[in-house]
Amino acid sequence: MSARTTGQVRVVGTGLLGTSIGLGLTSLDVDVVLDDVSPSTLALAVDYGAGRRAAEGDAPAIVVVAVPPDVVARVVAEELARFPEALVTDVASVKAGPLAALQAAGAPVARYLGSHPMAGRERSGPIAARADLFLGRPWVIAPHEASTAEQAVLLESLAFELGAIPVRLPAERHDDAVAVVSHAPQLVSSLLAARLVDAPDHATDLAGQGLRDTTRIAASDPALWVQILSANAARVLPVLSDLRDDLDALLGALADPAAPGAQRALADVLAAGNDGVARIPGKHGVDLRTTTLTVLIDDRPGQLARLLTEIGELGVNLEDMRLEHSPGAPIGIVEVSVLPEAAGGLEADLERRGWRVA
Ligand SMILES: NC(=O)c1ccc[n+]([C@@H]2O[C@H](COP(=O)([O-])OP(=O)(O)OC[C@H]3O[C@@H](n4cnc5c(N)ncnc54)[C@H](O)[C@@H]3O)[C@@H](O)[C@H]2O)c1
Ligand SMILES: O=C(O)C(=O)C[C@]1(C(=O)O)C=C[C@@H](O)C=C1
Structure with a gap:
């Protein structure tokens, strides 16, 4: 290319x-x-x-x-x-x-x-x-x-x-945004992973996918992150302060789960998490019966139709499809869901035909 x-x-x-x-x-x-x-x-x-x-x-x-x-x-x-x-x-x-x-x-x-x-x-x-x-x-x-x-x-x-x-x-809006979507998440992941330092071996031996999902970035370079967090401290601070308020409410509920309102408080925390994760682009729940491939297309008339036609030509049945646009960007993101057994071959075939599969 x-x-x-x-x-x-x-x-x-x-x-x-x-x-x-x-x-x-x-x-x-x-x-x-x-x-x-x-x-x-x-x-x-x-x-x-x-x-x-x-x-x-x-x-x-x-x-x-x-x-x-x-x-x-x-x-x-x-x-x-x-x-x-x-x-x-x-x-x-x-x-x-x-x-x-x-x-x-x-x-x-x-x-x-x-x-x-x-x-x-x-x-x-x-x-x-x-x-x-x-x-x-x-x-x-x-x-x-x-x-x-x-x-x-x-x-x-x-x-x-x-x-x-x-x-x-603009720079200021960028820094506000990354405080919420990048900098506070890094700290939360680090804090969570730090709980493992003194955990017994029989506990860490049981680590499953949930822990891996929430702690991957805890392995990041401390020297780099000290610089990033110091440079954006004023914007990270209010995010963590709100988080502390939520944590305090959670502690109150867990202190006596049978108390009136405690079950509701726990459910509210988890439901707010559901609402938050649903706002992450491209993360709308996982259908375990299908595998999703992400294909980048030029934002030009006919591109989506060409992609779908070629998937048909390759003999693959689409189970589901989603199209995402980023305003002003000359690119579209197409998520195509197919049966898991078809996904590997489809990815290779699409790449051979010049499509960009993320
Ligand atoms: N790591 C990430 O995930 C990530 C993601 C997006 C943006 N960034 C940003 O990208 C930048 C680089 O991060 P990275 O992860 O590639 O770090 P890195 O440590 O892998 O690389 C930084 C490089 O810069 C070199 N360097 C340091 N001072 C220099 C100087 N005065 N002149 C020339 N080279 C110099 C270092 O020798 C090193 O090779 C940082 O500003 C970081 O905030 C990082
Ligand atoms: O996924 C990772 O490991 C990252 O480092 C990603 C990530 C992020 O938070 O999204 C981290 C910091 C950078 O400034 C940009 C990207």
Whole structure:
């Protein structure tokens, strides 16, 4: 496949995010140049095929800064100064702080447009990187007073190229949103997993899928998360404070489950959880009789019909289907449910025919 992104892309910071971006773009024949403060990390990213080493004479059209949040503003400022023709973006998990720091430092922010792919892993470094990390995931682009619509379109193309769904959101609103959907969940998962430290072996030996589902991200890098949480502390605080109120009410109910109103209080907590989880896009309950494949389609007339026709041609019966749109994004997400025994073959056949299956 060839890319819509033309020109060179320079990636600074070749850890999980930077190497994943490099792998995805390189597979589309984009000229990717890589840089990292750590020579061994850079060498690994080059060995994995995420791009070539940065060199004299590089002339990137886009610079993607994928370094830890505490140095992101400094590195963005350096890149703006070093490549005066380039659009510089970053992928840090917080957006308001870096923008404010750049503005305060008098950096040429008219060429800076922050972004944040809502995709990651609980592991760091280039070894954990994957070209398909961003498939079907939102990728926030955070316009500000000095950025332009053309720049946003350029980054949207980059995100789309990597299979992500671009979403425009100003930095402050982004930071409010991730406090609820990313930062508080990380802490809750860590707190939950911390309960296991002193649990006896016969308890941890029984760990089932419920515990695994709720604790995967507890394995995340503490050093990175200390930075993320510190940078968004003021927005995470009210979320955790509301959570503490809910926890206090729950403790009251559990202290005497037979007391009047206690059963209702417990049921309310669980029902609110049902309502909350139903609001997560693409998580509308699991039908164990079918397997769901997620296919990304260009948001153009006839694409959905073509997909359904091809599934028919492949002799697979559709059990169910859902179409999701992200407002303004040039992509549609189709969830097709098929019998489990047909799913593996269908996925391979669709990919062979050029469809992108997430
Ligand atoms: N990990 C995730 O799931 C995730 C998801 C979305 C966004 N992010 C954001 O992406 C950024 C990178 O996170 P990651 O998980 O890839 O971390 P990582 O630790 O895997 O990689 C960071 C890389 O940056 C390099 N680096 C540090 N300082 C540098 C400097 N001054 N110049 C050049 N390179 C430097 C490090 O050597 C390392 O290779 C962070 O800002 C993070 O908030 C992370
Ligand atoms: O799924 C993971 O392991 C993540 O790290 C994901 C996740 C998230 O909370 O969605 C974590 C932090 C990043 O800023 C973006 C993505």
